[in-house]
Amino acid sequence: MKKLYYVVFVLMVSLLLTGFSCERYAKAGQLAKDFAATALVAQQLETQAYNGGYIQPATHLAIQSKFSQLADAGVRLDQAINQTHNAQGAKAQIDVAASLLSDLSNNQITGIKDDKTRLAVQAAIVSCQAILDNIAAFAQ
Amino acid sequence: MNASEILKLLSLIAAAEPAVLGYIKSLLENTQGMTGDQFLSEADGIWAQVKANAQQQLQPAPAAARSQS
Numbered sequence: 001m002k003k004l005y006y007v008v009f010v011l012m013v014s015l016l017l018t019g020f021s022c023e024r025y026a027k028a029g030q031l032a033k034d035f036a037a038t039a040l041v042a043q044q045l046e047t048q049a050y051n052g053g054y055i056q057p058a059t060h061l062a063i064q065s066k067f068s069q070l071a072d073a074g075v076r077l078d079q080a081i082n083q084t085h086n087a088q089g090a091k092a093q094i095d096v097a098a099s100l101l102s103d104l105s106n107n108q109i110t111g112i113k114d115d116k117t118r119l120a121v122q123a124a125i126v127s128c129q130a131i132l133d134n135i136a137a138f139a140q
Numbered sequence: 141m142n143a144s145e146i147l148k149l150l151s152l153i154a155a156a157e158p159a160v161l162g163y164i165k166s167l168l169e170n171t172q173g174m175t176g177d178q179f180l181s182e183a184d185g186i187w188a189q190v191k192a193n194a195q196q197q198l199q200p201a202p203a204a205a206r207s208q209s
Binding site: 028029032035036037040044047050060064065067068070071072074078081085 | 174175177179182183184188189190191193
């Protein structure tokens with residue numbers, strides 16, 4: 001009977017740990033999806049502003065090139081989260097994405113001459129950074 | 141930034157790009173019950189869209205369009 005208690009105890013602990021792990025994995029995945037969706041919005045906003053004549057072609061190309069790199073980094077981040085089943089193992093990819101967003105915010109977007117457009121695109125990028133910060137905080 | 145400025149900024153963004161409204165809607169949608177795999181799968185699909193959009197924008201303009209400009 002005592003042995004049965006041990007088995008049940010081990011099973012319950014295993015289930016609890018599995019549940020905890022799955023919850024963390026789902027949360028990391030949800031944040032990763034929010035990050036991607038916000039980046040898409042930022043990109044569409046920038047493209048719309050370019051089509052409206054508010055952004056110079058050279059600046060537009062530089063920003064889109066950065067979005068292309070960000071998409072690659074985002075896929076690698078998703079893979080890292082998938083492999084580790086939480087955000088902890090994805091720290092390196094989080095850093096890469098954060099660096100790209102920082103570069104985008106500090107260099108490419110500052111090239112947008114129209115104030116309102118720059119503010120709007122900047123706001124969308126700040127949202128991306130905030131979500132990424134949440135993923136990073138979740139990894140602690 | 142006060143609440144009025146934030147609302148003004150949100151309305152500016154929403155007016156500039158209807159997709160923002162779709163994004164806000166998707167954020168408000170109930171995502172409980174989705175697994176980590178499902179979230180990541182959706183994230184990968186969105187990144188593919190970002191990549192495709194960027195590639196489209198980075199493509200050189202057609203010769204006809206260049207000659208007209």
